[in-house]
Amino acid sequence: MLLQGKTAIITGGGARRGIGRATARLFAQHGAEIALVDNNKQALADAAKEFALPHRVYECDVANRSQVHTTIDQVAGDFGHIDILINNAGVVSPSLIDDIDEAEFDHIINTNIKGNFMVAQAVVPHLRAQKGGAIVCISSVAGQLGGGVFGRSHYATSKAGIMGMAKAFARELAADGIRVNAVAPGTLDNDFTKGGMTDEMKAKIAANVPMGRLGTPEELANACLFLASDMSSYITGATLDVNGGLFIH
Numbered sequence: 001m002l003l004q005g006k007t008a009i010i011t012g013g014g015a016r017r018g019i020g021r022a023t024a025r026l027f028a029q030h031g032a033e034i035a036l037v038d039n040n041k042q043a044l045a046d047a048a049k050e051f052a053l054p055h056r057v058y059e060c061d062v063a064n065r066s067q068v069h070t071t072i073d074q075v076a077g078d079f080g081h082i083d084i085l086i087n088n089a090g091v092v093s094p095s096l097i098d099d100i101d102e103a104e105f106d107h108i109i110n111t112n113i114k115g116n117f118m119v120a121q122a123v124v125p126h127l128r129a130q131k132g133g134a135i136v137c138i139s140s141v142a143g144q145l146g147g148g149v150f151g152r153s154h155y156a157t158s159k160a161g162i163m164g165m166a167k168a169f170a171r172e173l174a175a176d177g178i179r180v181n182a183v184a185p186g187t188l189d190n191d192f193t194k195g196g197m198t199d200e201m202k203a204k205i206a207a208n209v210p211m212g213r214l215g216t217p218e219e220l221a222n223a224c225l226f227l228a229s230d231m232s233s234y235i236t237g238a239t240l241d242v243n244g245g246l247f248i249h
């Protein structure tokens with residue numbers, strides 16, 4: 001029970017086979033009370049069946065500043081305190097450079113970067129009030145490799161940005177007892193690409209991974225638990241690679 005008595009906000013926690021949902025399950029098993037945040041009504045309704053009280057779900061677009069502040073205030077009121085943020089909501093697109101219009105670029109950056117930033121900004125005062133806390137931001141190997149088989153330049157930009165943002169937060173918030181780390185997942189076999197990844201693409205990715213397979217949301221949840229709990233009490237500003245050994249040279 002690594003998170004007994006803690007309240008954890010998990011953004012992008014709606015999707016049934018997502019990293020956020022798997023993290024919510026694991027955190028709840030470890031005693032945390034969960035505030036699941038997502039902008040997908042249907043996914044949230046499904047999540048609400050699994051996460052009954054004391055857990056709660058909140059509809060919120062992380063790219064919308066007023067929704068973010070209203071939601072975080074509501075979470076603080078409902079739970080009385082906030083201890084952990086898993087900054088996980090994200091979107092991806094396979095568009096190539098010539099096909100990315102301004103609206104698509106803004107959608108990826110506003111969700112993945114501005115959204116992550118604004119949620120952290122709204123949560124930090126609540127962590128300070130607790131005299132500490134932990135934030136985990138979900139990056140991607142795309143930010144380290146320059147995209148990959150699916151995510152392209154705008155996605156890679158956003159995920160590289162998240163690593164820098166997490167380090168800057170870590171530097172600035174260390175004196176407040178707030179640790180901030182990033183996790184960089186390799187490709188998972190879930191619904192993130194909304195069916196856009198063919199079996200052939202998956203096989204191609206797996207062939208490049210020393211462990212010979214894609215990752216699972218549960219394996220990412222384990223990394224989030226480590227970084228959100230006191231198990232990692234002297235770790236801040238780190239990026240944890242969870243990618244089956246992709247960077248072994």
Ligand SMILES: NC(=O)c1ccc[n+]([C@@H]2O[C@H](COP(=O)([O-])OP(=O)(O)OC[C@H]3O[C@@H](n4cnc5c(N)ncnc54)[C@H](O)[C@@H]3O)[C@@H](O)[C@H]2O)c1
Nearest residue numbers: 012014015018019038039040061062089090140187188192
């Ligand atoms: N699945 C992968 O292969 C993979 C690899 C590397 C990194 N990641 C990252 O992991 C994170 C989670 O991805 P996942 O695999 O669980 O995908 P997913 O699509 O299953 O879950 C993402 C969730 O975020 C929600 N969301 C999207 N935009 C939102 C917004 N504006 N406001 C609130 N919620 C929003 C979606 O509704 C969804 O429930 C993402 O940041 C993604 O970039 C995923």
